[in-house]
Amino acid sequence: MKTDTRLSGVLHVLLHIAQQxxxxxxxxxxxxxETHPVVIRRVxxxxxxxxxxxxxxGHGGGWSLARPLAEITLRDVHEALGSPTVLAIGNRAxxxxxxxxxxxxxxxxxxxxxxxxxxxxxxxxxxxxxxxxDFHARLKARATTGTLEDAHVGH
Amino acid sequence: MKTDTRLSGVLHVLLHIAQQxxxxxxxxxxxxxETHPVVIRRVxxxxxxxxxxxxxxGHGGGWSLARPLAEITLRDVHEALGSPTVLAIGNRAxxxxxxxxxxxxxxxxxxxxxxxxxxxxxxxxxxxxxxxxDFHARLKARATTGTLEDAHVGH
DNA sequence: CATCACGCAATAAATGAAGTTACATGAAAA
DNA sequence: TTTTCATGTAACTTCATTTATTGCGTGATG
Numbered sequence: 001m002k003t004d005t006r007l008s009g010v011l012h013v014l015l016h017i018a019q020q021x022x023x024x025x026x027x028x029x030x031x032x033x034e035t036h037p038v039v040i041r042r043v044x045x046x047x048x049x050x051x052x053x054x055x056x057x058g059h060g061g062g063w064s065l066a067r068p069l070a071e072i073t074l075r076d077v078h079e080a081l082g083s084p085t086v087l088a089i090g091n092r093a094x095x096x097x098x099x100x101x102x103x104x105x106x107x108x109x110x111x112x113x114x115x116x117x118x119x120x121x122x123x124x125x126x127x128x129x130x131x132x133x134d135f136h137a138r139l140k141a142r143a144t145t146g147t148l149e150d151a152h153v154g155h
Numbered sequence: 156m157k158t159d160t161r162l163s164g165v166l167h168v169l170l171h172i173a174q175q176x177x178x179x180x181x182x183x184x185x186x187x188x189e190t191h192p193v194v195i196r197r198v199x200x201x202x203x204x205x206x207x208x209x210x211x212x213g214h215g216g217g218w219s220l221a222r223p224l225a226e227i228t229l230r231d232v233h234e235a236l237g238s239p240t241v242l243a244i245g246n247r248a249x250x251x252x253x254x255x256x257x258x259x260x261x262x263x264x265x266x267x268x269x270x271x272x273x274x275x276x277x278x279x280x281x282x283x284x285x286x287x288x289d290f291h292a293r294l295k296a297r298a299t300t301g302t303l304e305d306a307h308v309g310h
Numbered sequence: 311c312a313t314c315a316c317g318c319a320a321t322a323a324a325t326g327a328a329g330t331t332a333c334a335t336g337a338a339a340a
Numbered sequence: 341t342t343t344t345c346a347t348g349t350a351a352c353t354t355c356a357t358t359t360a361t362t363g364c365g366t367g368a369t370g
Binding site for chain 4: 057
């Protein structure tokens with residue numbers, strides 16, 4: 001069971017988009033994310049339907065944010081991705097006839113629900129603006145120390 | 156990303172083992188779990204190393220619990236399974252050089268850690284004895300109402 | 311009208327979990 | 341001691357899911 005990195009990846013993409021003034025192309029983003037442009041489009045298409053980003057065709061086209069950074073929480077992004085399962089472990093069956101399995105599910109569900117609530121509440125408490133601020137703080141810190149990786153800053 | 160059902164399944168198996176006096180064979184358990192005996196052995200072999208179950212070969216052999224139900228928490232079982240990732244979402248990279256990704260990871264890690272702690276604490280608070288008691292309560296409830304599924308009770 | 315960029319369907323490749331086979335080991339019963 | 345039962349384990353196959361890729365279509369800009 002490999003952990004899903006979609007949320008992490010999309011946040012990355014959104015911040016990259018926010019970084020620049022002009023719309024960001026799928027090609028550019030794909031390069032930064034080390035993936036294929038079509039994958040970028042696929043994912044962002046979902047976010048567009050939820051009103052998080054906009055896309056424009058033709059010259060000077062590409063992706064841009066539809067709302068200010070401060071008005072997008074990580075939970076918004078998560079939900080725009082279709083609220084994928086948050087927990088890596090789950091029950092074997094939804095409505096088992098086996099009483100043993102019923103007992104197992106009941107106990108696990110309690111725990112799972114609680115953890116899931118904590119996670120979603122946590123995501124709701126962080127906005128992209130928070131992340132962006134953190135990024136700029138890191139940028140500043142790196143600039144003062146002046147390491148070799150400075151060239152990678154743009155991405 | 157499909158959720159991992161191993162914990163749920165193993166709990167099911169352990170309760171089945173606890174249900175009967177004599178050791179349970181892989182064949183029996185596989186039948187109840189609708190899987191293959193070798194899969195049962197593979198999984199239980201891990202638990203045996205962690206001291207949760209015992210196995211015996213030959214006539215009258217099979218699997219039995221190495222400790223009383225009340226002394227095995229769901230967390231113990233989870234750890235015996237190798238403490239697999241609990242969250243379905245994670246970071247794209249461990250130690251990214253990209254500052255954007257670093258900022259994303261930092262924010263997510265905080266939330267993830269909290270949720271994970273809640274989940275593990277929750278698992279630690281439930282023992283197999285709890286589950287077994289719940290099972291027997293369900294068994295009793297079903298017996299009184301006397302539904303068609305009574306035949307499935309043994310499993 | 312040539313170029314750029316997204317839209318989208320369809321397909322291929324990669325990954326990982328689960329199932330299966332085959333054979334070996336050891337214990338109890340006949 | 342020989343047969344039967346049961347686990348131990350490696351190797352292999354199957355299956356589902358995710359991700360990457362190709363190809364072609366649409367619309368906007370210069």
